[in-house]
Amino acid sequence: MKRPVFTIFFLQLFFSLCAQNNEFELKVTLKPFKKQYIYLGYYYGKQKPIIDSVILDDNSFGIFKRAKKLEKGIYLIGYPGKAGYFEVLIDKEQKFSVIADTANLLNTIKFAGSPDNVLFADYQKNTASRGKEIELTKSKRALAKSAADSAKWEAVIKKSGNEIQEYRDNLIKQNPNSTIAVLLKAMKDPVIPAAEKHPGGKYDSLYAYRYYKNHYWDNTYFFDERLVRTTFFEEKLDRYFEQLIYPDPDSVIKEIDWMLAYATANDEMQKFLLAKFANRYIVPKYMWDDRVFVHLFEKYFSEKNYTWLTEKGKKNIFDRAYSMMANLFGTQAADIELPDSTGKTRNLFSLTDLYTVVLFWDPTCSHCKETLPRIDSIYKAKWEPAHVKIFAVAKETDGTKKDWLNFVNDHRLDNWVHVYYSKADNDARVNNNIPSYYQLYDVQTVPTLYLLDKDKRILAKKIPFEQIDEVLQYKLKSQ
Numbered sequence: 001m002k003r004p005v006f007t008i009f010f011l012q013l014f015f016s017l018c019a020q021n022n023e024f025e026l027k028v029t030l031k032p033f034k035k036q037y038i039y040l041g042y043y044y045g046k047q048k049p050i051i052d053s054v055i056l057d058d059n060s061f062g063i064f065k066r067a068k069k070l071e072k073g074i075y076l077i078g079y080p081g082k083a084g085y086f087e088v089l090i091d092k093e094q095k096f097s098v099i100a101d102t103a104n105l106l107n108t109i110k111f112a113g114s115p116d117n118v119l120f121a122d123y124q125k126n127t128a129s130r131g132k133e134i135e136l137t138k139s140k141r142a143l144a145k146s147a148a149d150s151a152k153w154e155a156v157i158k159k160s161g162n163e164i165q166e167y168r169d170n171l172i173k174q175n176p177n178s179t180i181a182v183l184l185k186a187m188k189d190p191v192i193p194a195a196e197k198h199p200g201g202k203y204d205s206l207y208a209y210r211y212y213k214n215h216y217w218d219n220t221y222f223f224d225e226r227l228v229r230t231t232f233f234e235e236k237l238d239r240y241f242e243q244l245i246y247p248d249p250d251s252v253i254k255e256i257d258w259m260l261a262y263a264t265a266n267d268e269m270q271k272f273l274l275a276k277f278a279n280r281y282i283v284p285k286y287m288w289d290d291r292v293f294v295h296l297f298e299k300y301f302s303e304k305n306y307t308w309l310t311e312k313g314k315k316n317i318f319d320r321a322y323s324m325m326a327n328l329f330g331t332q333a334a335d336i337e338l339p340d341s342t343g344k345t346r347n348l349f350s351l352t353d354l355y356t357v358v359l360f361w362d363p364t365c366s367h368c369k370e371t372l373p374r375i376d377s378i379y380k381a382k383w384e385p386a387h388v389k390i391f392a393v394a395k396e397t398d399g400t401k402k403d404w405l406n407f408v409n410d411h412r413l414d415n416w417v418h419v420y421y422s423k424a425d426n427d428a429r430v431n432n433n434i435p436s437y438y439q440l441y442d443v444q445t446v447p448t449l450y451l452l453d454k455d456k457r458i459l460a461k462k463i464p465f466e467q468i469d470e471v472l473q474y475k476l477k478s479q
Helices: 005-019 102-108 115-142 147-174 179-187 205-214 232-244 249-263 267-281 289-301 311-325 366-386 401-410 423-431 465-478
Strands: 024-031 037-042 050-055 061-066 073-078 085-090 095-101 110-112 337-339 345-347 355-361 388-395 417-421 448-452 458-461
Touching: 024 037, 024 102, 037 085, 050 061, 085 115, 095 102, 102 115, 110 115, 115 147, 115 179, 147 179, 179 232, 205 232, 232 249, 249 267, 249 289, 267 289, 289 311, 337 417, 355 366, 355 465, 366 388, 366 465, 401 417, 448 465, 458 465
Parallel strands: 024 095, 355 388, 388 417
Antiparallel strands: 024 061, 037 050, 037 073, 073 085, 095 110, 337 345, 355 448, 448 458
């Protein structure tokens, strides 16, 4: 009986699909290793996660396979025992092979089926060779016995550096669409024009700064996922925010929004930047960092879901955002109403002094016991005469109310406003869905200090009392 044509067609289609099942396939021959595991990983900013492993056979051969294509970028082939690695590029070509011998890697590594990696291997070999030449020349310069000799070797070093840059420029020009060309262009720092080309024909530091900042991201595209899997991109980001952006929340927020507007075109880049910025600002380095994190929460996390964000991570972001919202730098602090030693309720907002230092502490905390007398010394010497009041909130933990009263009396912490925040008072607020004072003031550790102005706006927060004093003295002098 003759087999129906549609059946033959179906079988052909089935085998065709089977043949295409492995969208990624990297064949590796890595001498001298045999019967040992090698690893596949990649750069993710400053991290090097491993995603796969394969055991080499008696011919030092193994295959990494994946049913789906890998995300683009720089990947790592790790040696047995993770004793070393070499780099490969993953881009359009997702099926290729590499042969190498770790005894002489640069001279033995060969790629087949990946023009990008052929270029990459040549580039690494060239730069490694020239790099050794420069290091050797630097050693000679260090041994120079005269200024003339030193200048001679310095000229050689400069010439070698120029030759490396010329090699890179030619590689980019001849292979503009290659992965290595894209990465090299993104790595380049702006070259500030010579002084005679500055306004007025002489060097202008402000012009140089603006030129460098305005051209910093030339040839860098925030929708290109390849940048995520490199070593330089995160470092370049850090340098930009640390050295080129004015330290102010509005300036930082503007830059973040600009970058993420482009990154939304690529899920991997958006994920990388959101995780990067959230981790950076969730624990503030500066007092105003809280505004940046709350902006990130409100614009990018509060009403959006991301498949890569775990429930635990999401809860952490939400909890920290809600804690920060109540005490943003520059906004009015929350009022506090608690009993003093006589049982009388004292209100933070009832104080009319020019400035108020709010202090959360624990009478059983050894660091608090050491710090509070030092705060009192600076208070009596400088703050009290300047009409500054301390509103001290004692936190009940494992101690008793007596511990609090004894410490205050023994150390003569006079003229402070002392209130006691018992566990019962805290529980009463929480049980009635009212934020605790710890949450309203984001108290993670004790002692925690805030500096408020006459209207109870936050001037400084969660910094040591010595820095509180610096801010206070600056404010007093500027009045």
